[in-house]
Every structure is written in C-alpha cells, then in structure tokens.
Amino acid sequence: MESYDPTPLIDMCEAILADGELSSDEVYRLSEFLNATPECTLHWPGKQLATLLVEVWKDGEISSLELQQVAELLMDIHVHWHDHLAKEHVQIPASLLPGSDIEVPEGFALPNLTFTTTITSFTTGQYEYEIDLKGPSCTCHDWEARRSELPEGHFGRCCKHIISLLNNVPFKGEAKPFIEAFASTGTTPHPKKDWIASQLDGQHIYISSPTFEWSDILVQTNDGWQRYEYNVVESRWAYKKEPSQSKQILQILTQSYTLPGQSDN
Numbered sequence: 001m002e003s004y005d006p007t008p009l010i011d012m013c014e015a016i017l018a019d020g021e022l023s024s025d026e027v028y029r030l031s032e033f034l035n036a037t038p039e040c041t042l043h044w045p046g047k048q049l050a051t052l053l054v055e056v057w058k059d060g061e062i063s064s065l066e067l068q069q070v071a072e073l074l075m076d077i078h079v080h081w082h083d084h085l086a087k088e089h090v091q092i093p094a095s096l097l098p099g100s101d102i103e104v105p106e107g108f109a110l111p112n113l114t115f116t117t118t119i120t121s122f123t124t125g126q127y128e129y130e131i132d133l134k135g136p137s138c139t140c141h142d143w144e145a146r147r148s149e150l151p152e153g154h155f156g157r158c159c160k161h162i163i164s165l166l167n168n169v170p171f172k173g174e175a176k177p178f179i180e181a182f183a184s185t186g187t188t189p190h191p192k193k194d195w196i197a198s199q200l201d202g203q204h205i206y207i208s209s210p211t212f213e214w215s216d217i218l219v220q221t222n223d224g225w226q227r228y229e230y231n232v233v234e235s236r237w238a239y240k241k242e243p244s245q246s247k248q249i250l251q252i253l254t255q256s257y258t259l260p261g262q263s264d265n
C-alpha cells in the first residue's frame, strides 16, 4: 500500500454502513467517489470495490441481493482495516496499559480509566491521534465531528481508535464483550444510539435503540460476533439476514425501547 492512504475511502465506507440498510443511492455515491479518485481503484480496498460495483451496475439497477453483496464487502473491508489498525498501530506494551487494578465498572458501562496515548495513523503516518480513555476522547475527525458533544461515558464516544485501544485493555465487566463485538465486526457504536446488554443461551447480545428506524444488534455466536439490523417501522431485517434467535431478540427490543406506534404508558 506504499504511500497511498485509504483513510478517506474507509471513512466513507464507514459512514455508509452506519445508518441501517445500504441504499442504491449510497452505492451510487460510492461509485461516484471511486470515479472521481481513480487512484483509489489501484489499491485495496478501492480496487475490490470497483470490481464489484462494475458488476452490480451492469444492468443499470441494483437488486436487494446486489445491495447485500456490496454491504458484505464493506463489512469485510472494515474487519480487515480494523485488524490492520490493531496490529500496526494500537500495539501498546502490556506494561504500559492499565492492568489488573482496573475497577470493574458497575453495570453496563465503560471502565473509568486514566490513560492517554498517541496513535500514529495507518499506512502513511500522516495523521496522529491522541486518545484519552477518560471520557473517552480522540482527536480524529470522526470523534470531533460526531462524538465530542456526547456526555462522558456514552458508548457513542467510542470511535474506531478508542474501540481498538479498549479492546487491548484487560478490563472486566459487561462492557468488555461489547467492545470485543465492535472490534471483531469492524464497526463502532452509532453516536445517536443507546444500548442495552442481554444474554440468550449464555451468549451475549447487545441491542441499540431504534434511532432513525434501525436497531443495530450484535450477537455472540459459536462462530464469533454477528451484526444484524432491524427496521422497527417496516418490521424487517436488513438484507433479509435474520439471527437464529430473532423472536427472543425482538421481544427484548420491544420491552426495552418505545417503538413507533407504541404508547409510552
């Protein structure tokens, strides 16, 4: 990947994935972005995206199966990028990380840590981000633009750098598998969503508030973490991809949040 920095493209992919199901408009915007920056298509992940997009646009329209294919590639890109990030840049010696004396947070909450570090970014070292786990806060664009106004301790304050770093910190409690879930799916908690933690058959499940109609759902399975999205207005799963315990999950969702059409009392 020499001097090419895919960060702007990765950020765009993340923004597209962040709000529910992928639309053909969003795929179109992504295609336009690649057309306008041909350099992207010579490298990962633009090359892979361009190849797939040429294929899906061939007949001039995008079926729901094609949308799902694009969404799956975007998620793969995220997981790959996240692994890369974790390997190359958030490798902090264990001796420096906050360790066994970390207080276990009460309930479902981020650990209260005093720890600051700098991450030199990605492929070119062009960007540097300061991360402070108290808050937590970061100096990346995503954090400053979308997450900085949230109250301290809000899960939405976790940008991808904070997720990476927290994933390396050996704290205990309900928020630990929550952070793992985001790290392993290469995603971040949406800044406008709240979360509840639950368990089904001994496996962790995290369900977000249905802000903008979509509830994000992270499910621990024997094959690792899976991410699903459910549209509460249209009562359907994104891309028709449904978790095996969907009935129980929808029950928890309905009990935990006020859904459109339900009264408050």
Ligand SMILES: [Zn+2]
Binding pocket: 129, 138, 139, 140, 141, 142, 143, 159, 160, 161, 162
């Ligand atoms: Zn950040």
